Amino acid sequence: MHDGVEEQLAILADEIGAPLVLLDAEYSVVAFTPHSVDADPSRAGVILRGSPRESVRQGLDAAGVREARGPVQTPAVPGVPLRILLPLRVDDVLMGFVSWLDENDDAQVRRTEGSPRVHAIAQLLHARASADDRSDLVRRLIAGQVSVSELQDDGLAADVPSRAISVRADGTVPAVAEGLLPGALAAQVGGVLAFIVAEDLPLDALREHPGIAVGVGPALPLAEAAMSWRQAVLASRIASRGDTEHGSFVRWDDLGVERLLARIPLELVRHEDLPKSVRMLLADSRGLDLADTLLAFLDRGGDAAAVAASRGIARSTVYHRLERASAVSGVRLDDGSARLDLHAGLRIAQFAGLLD
Structure with missing residues (x-):
């Protein structure tokens, strides 16, 4: 830099x-x-x-x-x-x-x-x-290699709630680092920028910065920064998709079942690994449109009006696509077990890049 x-x-x-x-x-x-x-x-x-x-x-x-x-x-x-x-x-x-x-x-x-x-x-x-010293401290913190006594020797309180943040920026990390969270503890770790920040530090600069994917770990004592970092990295995997309901700024605390999905080695998931109902849906000539509408419908608990508003389409179009999705997948959307297969399968396909 x-x-x-x-x-x-x-x-x-x-x-x-x-x-x-x-x-x-x-x-x-x-x-x-x-x-x-x-x-x-x-x-x-x-x-x-x-x-x-x-x-x-x-x-x-x-x-x-x-x-x-x-x-x-x-x-x-x-x-x-x-x-x-x-x-x-x-x-x-x-x-x-x-x-x-x-x-x-x-x-x-x-x-x-x-x-x-x-x-x-x-x-x-x-x-x-000073920056080199701080970067080394961050790398050791997220690796779990700093003891409470070492933190105290550096004048840091081990029990102060802090968050780890993982920022993915496609090779533009050095340029991004100059404008984000000035004064925070930061280090480049491979192609990812790692931050350690106080629990109450505003993160608007990260939320509003274009072209980056941000995963925010939970607030934990500074001595437990390694755990917050692991969860921040998983959250950034969700954020890097960019097309999920969470967008490109994802807090670990806000995630539900995605916490489990983020741990799946998504790069190994193939089309043939998906549930049969999902494979049948995607095989349709309009499979991607149907999958997008159906996933939005399932994410919103069956609120067709919300789906129509989010996709900029008429509510009648939503219902038409849902009927088509039910027909080609062979699944009745009022069948809870079958609907779970569809929802989980579509979500995994999305994270694995199979809906692009």
């Missing part, structure tokens, strides 16, 4: 008049400014390696680079040009370094002292590190 580090580093490089490398607190490369001709072989080498050799790290530590409060020259190493390292700190905590080739140009150092870019880069590194 772009956080502005590269942009700020490029502006600082123009102010200083030198190509720059941004390092973290362990001297590993975070970013660098592109130049078509790079006369700094040590810069090119560190960029290609990514992380410094242990001997280089030890040499820098021994030279007191970590304790420096201003620009410091790297120790002399045969065959390696001298560099300037400018420590970046937030609340006296070392976040990293800006580094450039030492050309004995005092003006370059003076330009850094008054540049707001230095402070901005330090703050961005701090925000990035």
